[in-house]
Amino acid sequence: MFRIDASILRECVETVLAVVDEARLKIYEDAWRIRAVDPANVALVDLELRREAFSEFSLGPEEGQKKGEKEFVIGVPFDKMRDVLRWCKNEVALSIEKEKMTLQSDAYTFTLTLIDPSSIRKEPNIPELEFVAKVVVDADDFKKVLRAAEKISYQVAIGVQDGNFFVEAEGEMETMRYSLHKDELVHLSSSNCRSLFSLEYLAAMAKGFASDALTLHISTDHPLKIEFDIADGNGKVVYMLAPRIEAE
Amino acid sequence: MFRIDASILRECVETVLAVVDEARLKIYEDAWRIRAVDPANVALVDLELRREAFSEFSLGPEEGQKKGEKEFVIGVPFDKMRDVLRWCKNEVALSIEKEKMTLQSDAYTFTLTLIDPSSIRKEPNIPELEFVAKVVVDADDFKKVLRAAEKISYQVAIGVQDGNFFVEAEGEMETMRYSLHKDELVHLSSSNCRSLFSLEYLAAMAKGFASDALTLHISTDHPLKIEFDIADGNGKVVYMLAPRIEAE
């Protein structure tokens, strides 16, 4: 049985849905963990929601845990979970039994049929990557820049140049350059770098940005790594996005 | 000539439109009365708007009344009446002459061509029914439950079980149960009962719920009767909805 604030649970569900509709949820003694890649292998989400984010966190046989097991796995239809969480205010009591997840909140009780976890793609490994730039940006500003870029192109260059963080989009008749100097950013440590990314994927991820500040890790022609805290610091999300190759 | 607050008139028009687009309006010396069923004979609306809801209520020859008549009938296109009421604020002066209804409000004057009442289905009789349960619910809560249920199924069970009012929906992969104990309700007097209803019809009716509180009358495999006051108590609406037969 787990008890957690409905808005925190909703936040987690949204961050996962930015990449996949269904995923394996691993329940450990200290946290929930989800790691999934989209079908095209372009975007990855890695979420950890620690025990401290819950007001009750107890694993019992009814949670599918067999004696002595340290973790167990369920297959969660996050899209359907979002549908039912829409109606939950305040605290949600969540329990897992056999192939069912039950969510109870105020007068509502919802049950969802779980998915056989073996039918969902296995968790990917997260590649060990080095980045040359680390930038902390305001999440709302970054979302707004991505929306502006979407009006102009289907892809966007993100990078650092001479102490300025930039986002660039180039259309047939228009261009956009967004540029913020080091002094206007929470943090920027970096060499120059630049990578190109699909706006379709970035815009989807932007729906999951559930924090005021995002930490971006950038290199040249390299994946983009976006990190932020959730659940008042009792959880963390990492997104990774593969770069596009810049046409010469 | 009738004078009435635009928002009260709009409210009445919406409650009728929840069931039919056009209906016969009977004008008596003490009230307006409308009773209509939808084309499939599944839903019924019965509305009474008493003289006291109007700031002027005078029937003259121009209102189609012949000498000595106690009532007369007109055919009203309520959908078109909604269109024009959108632009009326404050008080509306409404008059009926020959085949026209005129609505005047501030600088606007609208005329609507009435429908020959003989071309509209006759008022149905309201069947005399006994119900085992009477529940008073909050209208907004009930609307919200119906919206939640619509996400899951196209039908809903409504009933009472052991002193709890419940609404249940069952989908292929999800279920919802909403349950409120007697103590959480304004009123519940009841034996156990349960009937199944079309959500399409209930959702349409929900648009007409023009009151904070609804009184539901329920029995097993029996129509649902929903009552509420309109026009600050100077009018009343009754909806009746036929049950679906529960598949074994």
Place this chain on the structure above:
Amino acid sequence: MFRIDASILRECVETVLAVVDEARLKIYEDAWRIRAVDPANVALVDLELRREAFSEFSLGPEEGQKKGEKEFVIGVPFDKMRDVLRWCKNEVALSIEKEKMTLQSDAYTFTLTLIDPSSIRKEPNIPELEFVAKVVVDADDFKKVLRAAEKISYQVAIGVQDGNFFVEAEGEMETMRYSLHKDELVHLSSSNCRSLFSLEYLAAMAKGFASDALTLHISTDHPLKIEFDIADGNGKVVYMLAPRIEAE
């Protein structure tokens, strides 16, 4: 280089877009001027934005001006300009160089490719017209009347009758008459008159009404002229709309 408040620039762009997507912008030493007609020759916009509306107004060689020239012309894609202005807050720095317009606002820099002005229709002459009526109306009220009329018909009669300004629409089953007496208007001086206009064009123009008050000039079976100030009085817009011929 020009500097101007983003909201004023946005306002100007919207007033032009109410008639055409692209237009020739003439830059004089004292003002920007735009005059354009729609492809069907039914609607005309004539805009003047004076030097005083700008916080910087300097023409240099980079603005395309050759020595001794008093004006120059560029072809502006106003639809694309609207897209990028959506993201500009505060002041916009606008410069023109060769075939590019650059808009810079806060961290954003946008460039737009200009259109060859010779490929855009030449400015029309504004016909010298006499009107019998002049009415000053509230812009929001007039917009609301046009929306109400659109529900009923695709055309509208506008005129003055016995000291009342009126707008009339006639549908198959409904009519609307909006009528305001002289005393309820800011200004009305007039003989009786009446002309019929396309609601499609008027509704488009309504999106450009960037002022609280509009001055309408009306005659019988004559164009409608609508005037209003923009940029806190440092600019002016005139719309002209050809009448429809009333079917007998």
